[in-house]
Amino acid sequence: MxxxxxxxxxxxxxxxxxxxxxxxxxxxxxxxxxxxxxxxxxxxxxxxxxxxxxxxxxxxxxxxxxxxxxxxxxxxxxxxxxxxxxxxxxxxxxxxxxxxxxxxxxxxxxxxxxxxxxxxxxxxxxTSGIGGLAYAGIPVTHRDTNQAVIFLTGHDETGAVPQAVDWNAIATAAPVIVMFMAVKHLGSISQKLVSAGRKPSDPLAILSNTTLPEQSVLTTTLEKAGDLVEMGNVPTPAIVVVGDVVNYREILNWYQPSENRLG
The missing domain is CATH 3.40.1010.10 (Tetrapyrrole methylase, N-terminal domain)
Structure with a gap:
């Protein structure tokens, strides 16, 4: 060394x-x-x-x-x-x-x-909640969009939607929400966030196998996320990010998975 x-x-x-x-x-x-x-x-x-x-x-x-x-x-x-x-x-x-x-x-x-x-x-x-987003061309914070971010898990130890999460408070507490292990319950979680005041049109991205050659990124909106998952075309493990930072992927999509196996 x-x-x-x-x-x-x-x-x-x-x-x-x-x-x-x-x-x-x-x-x-x-x-x-x-x-x-x-x-x-x-x-x-x-x-x-x-x-x-x-x-x-x-x-x-x-x-x-x-x-x-x-x-x-x-x-x-x-x-x-x-x-x-x-x-x-x-x-x-x-x-x-x-x-x-x-x-x-x-x-x-x-x-x-x-x-x-x-x-x-x-x-x-x-953490994939930061590094995975970077490889998808999505900054977890940006001065023009957010000064706060929330990280949460999409299931508890039983595998169900976390009951200890105050979804009403979470929905509008930060402009950006990053969710780990949330694909399985994304439809239910999205409904909870929208019902609590989150904009249905908020951009949402699902990042699968981040930083690896098989990385894939699906973009949609909060209200349509559940339908996307139900189609069964979402690879896991995956990170979900909600907020306007998702839009930066259009110009910051830098990673070409075939470039280098090590990163």
Whole structure:
């Protein structure tokens, strides 16, 4: 690593690393260093497979992905496994898509580690709610459109529309709303936002497989989003963005997916 002075990845510790929104080149230098040092790598479904090519060749790579409607490891079991490996003296890398603390359950896992007395480090990553939009030519903020943005998840731990979200307050609280994991319930969410005062004509974009060669972007309006999803042509994983910033895609659509596998 060109003699860079990184903090030591100590045996018996766990690093929770954000892998970024998909393209391997978007991981941080510290995250890249951790890949080469780890003994155990526990990675999520949203981690780009290209990135694992840069892992320590002696590391054990373990898939722990969670995708809606498919069998997946229980969160408690994942957290307990991290503890067990750390107590065996392993260098454990928990590799998460995006940023560990942005709808990535990194808070839950690090809390469990702390209570178990396991030393850990958080390595932030580029969340798809910002980086994914950038690759679609959509700035998450722009002085001419918005001075605030809201990030929310489109489902709770049961898989249903989040009941804890105050949709009436959310609807008009910020000019731009970015929604993670919202495609399944986008029709219902759109209706809630419109009923609460959001303009039906607000531009909306659905960004799928952001930063990867298979990236796709669908644009519509808030009132028509549910119909678009019902047609069944929306790939996932996807990010949904609502607001006038979507219109900047017409002139800022810079990314050509065939350019570079790493980013």
């Amino acid at each position: 060109d003699n860079a002075q990184f903090p030591p990845f100590e045996p018996g510790s766990v690093w929770l690393v954000g892998a970024g929104p998909g393209a391997a080149g978007l991981i941080s230098m510290l995250g890249y260093y951790a890949l080469g040092e780890a003994d155990i790598i526990v990675y999520d479904a949203l981690v780009g497979k290209e990135l694992l090519k840069y892992a320590n060749p002696k590391a054990q790579c373990i898939y722990a992905g969670k995708r809606g409607g498919k069998p997946s490891p229980k969160q408690k079991d994942i957290s307990l496994s991290l503890i067990d490996w750390a107590k065996e003296g392993k260098k454990v890398l928990r590799l998460k898509g995006g940023d560990p603390f942005v709808f990535g359950r990194g808070g839950e896992e690090s809390e469990t580690l702390a209570k178990a007395g396991v030393k850990f480090r958080i390595v932030p990553g580029i």
